[in-house]
Amino acid sequence: MTCTTFSIRLDGCDACVRVCPVQALRPSSTDPVPEPAEGCTGCGRCVAACPMGALSLTGDESEALPATHLECEQVPPSACLPRSRVVPCLGGLDGAALIQAHRLAGEGPRLVDRGLCARCPSGGGADIHPSGAALDQARHLLEAMGVPPARLPRLEPASASGALGATARDPAIPDASRRAFLGRLGLEAGRWLGHTVPAMSVVSSATGTTSPTPPPALAPVPPPRPSTARLRLLNACLELARQQGLPMPHGLFSAMEVGDDCRGHGVCRSVCPTGALFRRREEGGSTALVFDPCHCIGCGACERACPEQALRIEARRDDDWRSPEVLREFGSRTCRRCGSPFQAHGDESECAPCARSQAFARSLSRQMAEREDSARIADPCHPPEAAPDVPGVSRA
Template structure:
């Protein structure tokens, strides 16, 4: 039974052209308040909620969330889940000149918000204690100034450059001479390596701290910024005040959310004592993922070190790593709600899915809503923690669901580092779009810097306005799987079906985790080595047809099959095949079965038997074992062979 809803829709004292009758929602709300004065009408709304008892509540209002939290707190022993949505800044202010499209967009944003409440998972937290020890390294006067600002509650550990040490260490408490050369760890547990080059010798010392501040006169730093690691380039007084405040905020006891879950069952980290995939390790900019010391074929996630950028989730080809917010279920439910036709049929609009980061991308959209900065009403925003979270599966699924374009809006200079992973995912998505003649120009990356929000929003709007209607129509089929490979396979299948073309092979760069296993059938003995070692089950042995089968879309190109193949008849080709056959298991080698000489049951394929006989009989030490009446032992199934061997022993044979 679908959940019942209570909706509070505010037109901000009649300054917005919001008309609830123009909104097409998936279910009629049991409580609907079209408000103009939120302060006076919020208590009335809460009273209706208490009487009608809807399962969920959605509020769209520019008033503070606290107003509704307090009003709804008394609505029974179990207040309904509340979702907040700012239609004022996301729809109506930037699109005042086009109220019809603003309402169409509002319909989709409301549907997505309602879906989000249904798919949200209960967060899990870990306890985190952050002590008061803070390493402050760099320019002496600035370091001492910051230490002074922190002296009431923080225990600073100062590190001065050798040139300033004599003058600056005096009266500084715990202080060292040298420079910071390495910083490892995470908030609450940093390990800071300092190097002192005095007397012509380089001596290293490790300091432990809960937080770190590095002050650089030229903007060069020995580490990346992360929570609790503050990097300052020639800071002014305001910068020092800001960092001091942030250090105080991060000191104490906290509950840190678990942002990534890990499923060992689908991880392709290795198999049969052979290490395979490990792309998540190199993708993480914070050393939060490593091979598990207790099982080197699997990974270990340091949830305390995780900064929640999502790079590992995008990199993982099997979706063994999954983000918690947004989870795959939440993200894909949002996309479907945003792109599904409002009235059951296409409205002819060229809708653009905009993945935007929670930093500069979010600030640019907020600026567009506040100023306002008009932009295309066909842009449907989807927030992600960082653009590196967005995978090729996310992009291609948006197109499968009917998006005319996909845009990415993020920071000009990402705090999490380089975007090479995002470029790889975008390149693959463009390759697939071009292969089906859908147009790689439908995917675009935009960046915004502080003070440049208007330019970024303008470029985004021009992109969206230039798009023609979607080349792919959503077929209405629900998603069954949310793993990256399954989503990609579903998108390719839809593209084949709706374009009427199979695009064939496309070569890929070595960094792309797709490959085709070329098996030389004449030399394959179907020994199962590739089947046993493949971590993603791209190979299987079909007993009923005595055939070795390969599923191309599942292959991540780890190379284990090449390594373990005793006949050396497997070679990997870094490519993707955009064909129906590539989405299912296909026979790559087949053989006839040999029946047991005794019981007549098939027990081994012919090529495997011939290979075993050739190897065994080539060993001089075993010639007597399989001679005379015992020559047929290898032609028997294991059960009959054991019985026949025991009968030979009874006759006096000594194995």
């Protein structure tokens, strides 16, 4: 299953599907909104995994409350540790939530591991704790900001005594909270899409009756949008840095280099899902390819899409992330063949389509000449007819 809203730009992103512990998200080539099946446990791990923040849970105001411990909702309130906050699933927390919790509490937080994940459907039966990826990200960023190791977020084993009676919800019994989760999930994804595809009807040739059919599989390519997941992480780090006078971590930002092979055709810009790469008109009529490190999620779509492989993304090693940077500037010229304006690279005098057409014509003419030479050598008494000239192309 891929989220149609962003999968076109993210090369078929299926992060939410891969992380779902019960495979409750179903593939759909027609519906832009993920479709959780009845087996959904409401853990929110798909929300934490989405790189764009296209999925979210609403209605939980407890994230703004300071807490040194985070407990799974399977633990009864009487068994929870002091200063703890209950969440649907520890695996549903992302790095931004952990950094925000650290800022509010001044330490940690400690994710209380009572050993319940192994028998909980939301745990997925994996050897690695469901919160492992988010913990690694939060610890790495906080450590880079200068937070002492003793105050970093971590798993804290705790006795399951008092929580042994707590069992995971039966996924076959959809309770009110899970129904609300499914409703919020679909509503939020629908908001991001910004439109709905109307249903179609088809008339049966046998009965003459009308029956509904799925909407068309093809959907318009969505415009680039800033990643809300990225913005949450940035804001969490910025608030902590301002509050405690800490530096921003370099690893939070990417750096991009563009080689001399770049031709400025804009394929990289067109596949960027967040608008981190964009084109800007400069003074004097030139056009610049501009990169905004704050919006880059490091998906690598631009690298993979570049025909010349002229782009390279790497971790940033400096503090120059606060404003967009010009990667390449192209002058505006008029193609000497077709008369269309194009972004010139070096001393180019033809636009890319004309240059490709000329290269193809020259290659075709060369192949035909080689065939004539081969035929003449094979039968010198009956030379072949001369190949027709290609208009505008020299045979030399």
